Amino acid sequence: MRNFEFYNPTKIVFGANTIAKLADLVPATAKVLILYGGNSAKTTGTLDEVKAALGTRVVMEFAGIEPNPSYETMMQAVELVRREKLDFLLAVGGGSVIDGTKFVAAAVGFDGEPWEIMQKRGRNVKSALPFGTVLTLPATGSEMNSGGVIMRKSTHEKFSFMNRLVFPQFSILDPSKTYTLPKTQIANGIADAFVHTIEQYLTFPVQALPQDRFAEGLLQSLIEIAPQAMSMEPDYDNRANLMWVATLALNGLIGAGVPQDWATHMIGHEITALYGIDHARTLALVLPSVLNVQREQKRAKLLQYAERVWHITDGSEEQRIDAAIVRTREFFESLGIKTRLSEYQLGEESILAILAQLEAHGMTALGEHQDVTLERTRVILQQAL
Template identity: 40%
Template structure:
């Protein structure tokens, strides 16, 4: 295990009715809020009116940015930064899923950034200042509610890039699983895949001596498998929704990565797909990850054998390590497919035309991968396997 320092400053308010705490939390930071929302689901479920009512009851001035889309765009960040500066906003409040909260984080950092907000994503280093951020989560997926990450797309440059800075960790995040009960099945599935993918990026590591972190990661994956069946059978199963929501938070709040080298190649490859084709992030990960696993497994079969045995219960009787590992990978693909996730790029009508340019972009100016260092040709081969 590597040396590490762990600190997560986000206050988590989890459970039914926790939205009632919103007013008190916001007032700690001031009396002016920028409310960031998405495409209308928060209004359909009544959460928007509830948030507005609470803010009004507490005398909070409200400014708004709405219409944030999946694979959130830099133009909404620029819009929000302008509003915050013109109105001396004290806190940016994201209400919705990961795209909305990532936009809120990026706006908060952009307010303190001297330059166009997109430069935060392309520069060397990370922004180190931001006005406070709060979050009310309605979709279990990205884990953004308890970390300092934000991913934004620029359609003009076909780029999807991220910032990673504790400056944008939400000061508080409110997670009421009830708000996820009306999430459409497709988005529920994509969220579950995204959570699993976050675990994989940290689980598959060559760092020795991490049994605690491994068991934490495996428990998240096993819970996801069990609860995903329940929630797809009964979308209003509160306990299943709650457990999936908590899995999403625990998968990417720094806990399972403590003292470990991590990978993140599959996310980088999928970001190219999202940037060029604007496909759902979870859908792209469902396609890429099993093929990445198959491509890199010979770099360390032991971890893939452990994964197959512990997470999927694969028997090792009369099998080679490679056969056990391959069975675990195939069961991963089957799990995603059984939930209704796509399995090939062809499912999104993506062919070979842009594979090479995406592979080039994925490795440009950065080292890609941890379990296996990937070259442009490696990325190309993984994409080709995914067709």
């Protein structure tokens, strides 16, 4: 096991009918900005419930945060907070709203042009407004970590940042708030949590027994959750498991003390930035090819993954690895998620564009061994056609 530090002070308030607890969780004298995305927060009644719980506190709203939150949009919120001297942020939504809120929290008091936060990946954040979240879309884990991803529309750049000052103070996770989500978003959430887990698990062995078991447990849970999530009317326990699994997949726990990959995410971010494909769906495009191209480096863990997650024990090593990659691809497809660039009408020319973006952003040595060069990414993308 590698040395590590683990710190996660976010308080999770989990379960049905927990939004009312905002009355105690938000300071009584706070001047609050509620941040959210589209109309669904309104039409589902969640926003009204939030405002009722906040009672007589000063409350303003900022709507219209996009699925991939943009610098341009979030800077409008920064200006509103500064102008109105608000002192507490409350994100109501999914990972995009929460990521955007983290950026606002860090940017409000930032000394300089806030885009520098993204350019330095958050290392230059010295203070942040306190904030909480009300999660309505299980997927990214942003509700219990200190990272975020922001896109700059004008330059097609999409960067992640991280700083311990942007852990949410609390996150309310009410599974019944996910009932109105379209199935495509549930599918995205399952795929996102699955790949988050894989990026921290499917590398090389470092004798980290509980981390491996926990990661395998999350993958097995997602495989168990998926059919019911995709076929049935919303079921409370099914949604509760999805919500908690997605949070656990990226709260720092399974990644503590082990190597991490993240090549799939870095390549996927460029696909979203260039072609607007949902984040989770870009991961399903890239991951199967990453596993195939990196099969030598990942051999031991691929075999462990095949056996413990998919119960594949017959055949040669190559056959078991092939079978595990096929099962991974089929899992995404079972969620109605495409796993081929060609299904999005993207061909060789898109590969050149993605590679150019990766090069421009210094993403030329990805993965747990930093051996996923541009040349290797080209092979990965060609296998994903």
